[in-house]
Amino acid sequence: MTLMAGKRSFRDLNAEIRAALETENCVRVENVNGQRYMGAGLSKGKRLEIYGTPGNDMAAYLDGGALEVFGNGQEAIGNTMGGGSVTVHGHVGDTLGYAMRDGEIFVEKRAGSRAGIHMKEFEAMQPVVVIGGIVGAFLGEYMAGGTLIVLGLENEYDQPVVGAHCATGMHGGRIFIRGAFPTENVSEHISVLEPNEKDRADLERHVRVYCERFGKDFDAIMREPFHKLVPTTSRPYANLYTPN
Amino acid sequence: MRYTVPEFEVERNLQRCISCGACVRQCSYGVHYFDDDGKTVLADESKCVACHRCATICPTHAIKIKAFEMAYKTHFNWTPQAQQEILKQAETGGVLLSGMSNNKPYPIYWDKILLNASQVTNPSIDPLREPMEIRTFLGRKPKKLTFSADGSLATRLEPQVQLETPIMFSAMSFGSISINAQKSLAMAAKELGTLFNTGEGGLHPALRDFRDYAVVQVASGRFGVHKAYLEGSRFIEIKIGQGAKPGIGGHLPGEKVTVEVSNARMIPEGSDAISPAPHHDIYSIEDLRQLIWSLKEATQYKKPVAVKIAAVHNCSAIVSGVARAGADIIVMDGFRGGTGAAPTRIRDNVGIPIELALAAVDQRLRDESIRNTVSLVAAGSFRNSADVVKAIALGADAVYVASAPLIAMGCHMCQQCHTGKCNWGIATQRPELVKRLNPEIMSQRVVNLIGAWNHEIKEMLGGMGLNSLDSLRGNRLMLRGIGLNDRELEILGIAHAGQ
Incomplete structure (x- = not known):
C-alpha cells in the first residue's frame, strides 16, 4: 500500500500509517515533508518505506519493525529504540540512536553530533550503528554498550572523521573508526586499540550488510585499517564521592 | 590518622544487656561486636549513623544512641559540622555525598500557613455522616x-x-x-x-x-x-x-x-x-x-x-x-x-x-x-x-x-x-x-x-x-x-x- 504524506500533520499521517499497518505488513509513504515520529514503536514484522525527508524522532522506541528511508533523515532517529532495523539512503542529523538498546541502524552518508549517545547493551541485545560518512562531535557520549562503526567515506574535503569530544563519558561498548582520525578528539579514559580477531569478524559482518544495502565495494572499504575505541573503565566516576 | 570524631555515642545499659547479640547481628555498619570473651558487647561508635535499628530491636531496651558530645570553643560560623565536613574532604578529596533531603533550617512555610473553618454560616460538614469527595x-x-x-x-x-x-x-x-x-x-x-x-x-x-x-x-x-x-x-x-x-x-x-x-x-x-x-x-x-x-x-x-x-x-x-x-x-x-x-x-x-x-x-x-x-x-x-x-x-x-x-x-x-x-x-x-x-x-x-x-x-x-x-x-x-x-x-x- 502507498500513502501520500504531503503537508499533513504528523498526528494524522501517523494515525493513517498505523491503521494501514493493521492489515498490511509493508507500507510505502511518499512525498514525506518532515513529519515527525514516523514508525514510533513499530512492531516486529512491520515495514515502513519512506520517500522524502522524515522528521525528527523517526523510529523512536522502535520495537522490532523495519524502516527504510530513501532520502535524508533528521534528528533523533532511533531514539530509545528497543530493536528492529533502520536504513537511511542519505545523511542524518544529531543524536542518532539515542539510548538505543537493540537493533541496527545503517546510514549511508554522514551523521551529526552525539551519534550513539547513551547506547546500551543487555545480554543478547547488542545494538549496531554503521555510519558510512563522517560524524560530528560527541560520538558515543556516555556510551554504555553496543557497537558503533564510522567508515568516513566520501570525505572529499578531508574533514576530521570524528568531531571533538569523541567518546566522552563512554563506559561500555566499542567504537570502530576506519582510517586515520584525529586522536586529539578522543576523550580521556579511552583506549585506542587494534581490532582483535572477533572484532574483525564482527566488523566484516556489519560492513558487508552496509555494502549490500548501499551498493558499495566491500573490499575497497576493508582495505583501510580500523581502530577500536574502548573505555579503560566501566566505572569512570567511581572515586568521585565521599560519604557525608 | 583520621582527624574526625564519632558523631554518635552508643550508651549500653549493662544492667539491662543480656548479651543476646541481636545488635551485633543486625547492624550492617558493624558498630556492635562481641569482645574476645564472646559475651561482652562493645561498640565502634565511629561507624554509627543513628539509624536506631539496634535500639529498636533490643529486647531489653539496653541501647540508647546519643550525640557524641564534644565541647568546642564557641564559634557560630565554624560549627563542628562545618569543621567535620572539611576534614572528610581533606582526607578523601571527594565530593560530599548525602542521602535523604535538605536538613538545613530554612523556613517551612507550611508551618506559617493556617487553615480556615466555618462558623455559623456555611456550616461545617461531618465526614463521618456525609459524603466527602477526595477523588x-x-x-x-x-x-x-x-x-x-x-x-x-x-x-x-x-x-x-x-x-x-x-x-x-x-x-x-x-x-x-x-x-x-x-x-x-x-x-x-x-x-x-x-x-x-x-x-x-x-x-x-x-x-x-x-x-x-x-x-x-x-x-x-x-x-x-x-x-x-x-x-x-x-x-x-x-x-x-x-x-x-x-x-x-x-x-x-x-x-x-x-x-x-x-x-x-x-x-x-x-x-x-x-x-x-x-x-x-x-x-x-x-x-x-x-x-x-x-x-x-x-x-x-x-x-x-x-x-x-x-x-x-x-x-x-x-x-x-x-x-x-x-x-x-x-x-x-x-x-x-x-x-x-x-x-x-x-x-x-x-x-x-x-x-x-x-x-x-x-x-x-x-x-x-x-x-x-x-x-x-x-x-x-x-x-x-x-x-x-x-x-x-x-x-x-x-x-x-x-x-x-x-x-x-x-x-x-x-x-x-x-x-x-x-x-x-x-x-x-x-x-x-x-x-x-x-x-x-x-x-x-x-x-x-x-x-x-x-x-x-x-x-x-x-x-x-x-x-x-x-x-x-x-x-x-x-x-x-x-x-x-x-x-x-x-x-x-x-x-x-x-x-
Missing part, C-alpha cells in the same frame, strides 16, 4: 465542552488518571530502594487506588501485576525504557529535574547494580548507571515538546505524559513553557525533596521551597489562562495531611509523598541511603537486609498512614464547609499566613491571619 483526576482538561445534536459529547477528551486520594508515591527507583520497599508501595498504591512511580530504574518483573498502578519515568539515561514499559504504565513521567538535586542527574554506582537491578534497568551487572542532568536531545521547550509528543505517539495518545521539574528560581516561566509544550501533568519538586544520593552542597543549597514555587506557578498559569491545560502535582516533603491540604489550597491537583511512607516502613532519617547499608531494608540491595522488610506488613502500614491522612483531609475539608477537594483547589481564601512578611504573603497569594 482526583489528573490530565489535561478541555477549555469548554461541546455536544452534538443528540446530546453526546463532541469534545475530544485527553486521557485522565483517576485517583481515590490526592496522594501518590513519588519516584523511587529499584536500585535506590529495595524491591521489597518498592513492592510495598506498589501493593499500597493498588489498595489505596493511587499510583507508585518506578523512578528511572525500569520495572522489576515482580511488579508486572502492578503496572496499572505504576507511573513510569523516562530520564536522560532511558534505563529500562521500552515499548511495553511505556504501554504498561498508568502514565509516563519525563524526569527533567529533582528537588533534592536540581541541575544534577542520577548516578547509580556499579556496586548497587546487582543482577536484578541490571535486569530491570537493562544494563550490564556492576556497570555505573549514569543518567546525566540534561537530556541530550532537549535544549529548549520545543525539544521537550518533541520528547513529549514522541511518547504520546508511541503510546497512541492513551497515556497522559507528565514532566517533572525541580522548583527553581524561574519555575513559573519554565512551567508555562512546559504546559505549552504539551505536558498533561507537571510535577514540581521542592528543595526539601528526598533522594537516594545527592552531593551535600547541592542538596542543601539549590532550589526553592515548594510552597512558594507552587503558589507562583499556579498564579502564573491562571494569569495566562492555561491552568486548565495541565494538572499540577507538588512534591518535596509533605509531612502530614495538613501540608497536603495547604498545598491543594495553594493550587496543587495532587501531591507526591515518599519520605513519609518510608518512615512508615521504618526509616529513621539517618540520611545514609547512599551507602546502600540501610538496616531497615529500604535503601539497600543486600539480600540479608532486603529480607528484613516484609511487603505484606509494610504495605499495610503505608495503607494505614495514607488512609488516616485521607480521613484527616476529609475532616479539614468538612471543617471548612466543603464537601469536595475540587472546591478547595486553588482556593487561597481558606489560607492565612502567620508571621510572614508582605512579600511572602504576596507570593503565596494569601492574607495574613487576622485579615
